[in-house]
Amino acid sequence: MKRQSGMYLMKRLIIELKPLIFIMCLTILLGVLGYLAAIAIAAFATFALGAVLEGATRVSFNTAVIIMIVCAVSRGLLRYGEQLSGHYIAFKLLHLLRDKTFRKLRTLAPAKLEGKDKGNLISLITSDIELLEVFYAHTVAPVAIAVLTNSMISILLYQIHPAYGIVSAGYFILVGAVIPYVSSVMVKEAGIRYRDAFAASNQFVLDSLRGLKEILLFNQGPERLKNLERQSQRLNDHVRKIKNDEGLFGGITNLVITSAMLTFTGMGVYFYSTGTLPLTLVLVALVVIASSFGPVVALSSLPNTLTHTFACAERLFHLLDEKPQVDEVEGNADIAMEDIRFNNVSFTYPKSEEPIFSQTAVSIEKGEKVALIGESGIGKSTFIKLFMRYFDVDHGEVLIDKQSIKEIPTASLRRKQTLVSQETYLFNDTILNNIKLGKPDASLEEIIAVAKKAAIHEFIVSLPKGYETKTGELGDKLSSGERQRLGLARAFLHNGEVLILDEPTSNLDVLNEGAILTSINDNHLNKTVIMVSHRKSTTSICSRNYQLKNQQLLPQEE
């Protein structure tokens, strides 16, 4: 993955803020006023004290007390408002980013998601996006608040004495910018390594859960456990490094703040002893500097969390920038799907050198039942992927009703094509809803009819909850043949113009295979069927058999 600079990532994250810029300004305003109110409480307490010790010089005792009370009440309200609006922005943005990510995943599917590791995708959608909250709720506004508040404080201190203003500005820059910058440089790599290790261990756990049977079968448990321990150890090492650095820089920050107060005490003693400033103003300056590091300290811990955040943002933007394998065509126009043609098609998978098709041609007419035969790995499923436009051909063209497939609206294409792939995925929902996926508004009668055609009705009604049984409740009890038949029922319900079957009966016994083939034959008289199968018995319903050999689709020799 190409590394992106922190500046670039920050700019992109800020661009996402655009729709909420008004609320962000409000958050910053409330934050600045909140901090100023807090500092004012301490400053006016000193004025009140000064009024008692030296007599009212600038502010009377009563005025100072009234201002303190007003500031104390508004401080709470302002802080509440700042937190509320800041977090509103953060969570609203997380919502928008999640939405964007899901849309992107939809355009990348299926071709670009085939090879992606699912553990990474899950941590991207869940924890990565979640961590961006740090940037939106705890970075943008706090940085702006610190810059504004501490500039105002330095200007105010400058009014008391120019030296106070200049020295305070130096300390603020040190605590709010220099220390965070140095610490960010030091922890950057550790943060990135931590995120990568975290995603890898997620993937490893997911993989182990999926392959539990194989692990037990081949007695790989102890080896897997050792590997998991190694991964945990690596994660711990990264966290330890990050936490050590955090502790170190926390200590340095406190040291600098203490030295600022000592410097101000020394300067105050000098100004008072030389008669440059009265005691009250010396004390006010000391109190103000002591209570004004809050906004900049809030920034000092940012680099560590920001390192994680930027690593997450990098992965997110990488996904959002990824180009889909094919550009979707908008629209919903109806297509007849009467004539399918592959004209001199050549195709090689991206990042592969071995061509799958080279100048091959085939034409299939409405109602034809065609079988694709060929040895494993020769390109039968690839033919289907080209026909479903998961990929575009390199040369030649795929024509549907004499129109290039690249111009046909994607939604129309999906509506007319029904695919039963080698693996049927069943969602953790009722059997009824799993079949309904083929036609969401189908009636119960329609669903029962297709289940009968797929020879699965008897099995469903034998379950205690029948069609309302949740597939999750069945767990491993559902055999591959039963899954396959549920997939077929779903496909029959969808009832597209072209039924594409990739090894549709590979997990079925002869009896069930026969029932399904008869069903396909009887119910798809006017529909086109394209079938991939190794079994001769399955292709028996096909009128034409094509063999894939030497990157060509040729009519099968008898």
Ligand SMILES: Nc1ncnc2c1ncn2[C@@H]1O[C@H](COP(=O)(O)OP(=O)(O)OP(=O)(O)O)[C@@H](O)[C@H]1O
């Ligand atoms: N997304 C991909 N990127 C690169 N190569 C791929 C991709 N998908 C499949 N292949 C490769 O293309 C070749 C053809 O694969 P395909 O799945 O079309 O074969 P098949 O004839 O359907 O095989 P089988 O009968 O075993 O299912 C194989 O060598 C496979 O490894």
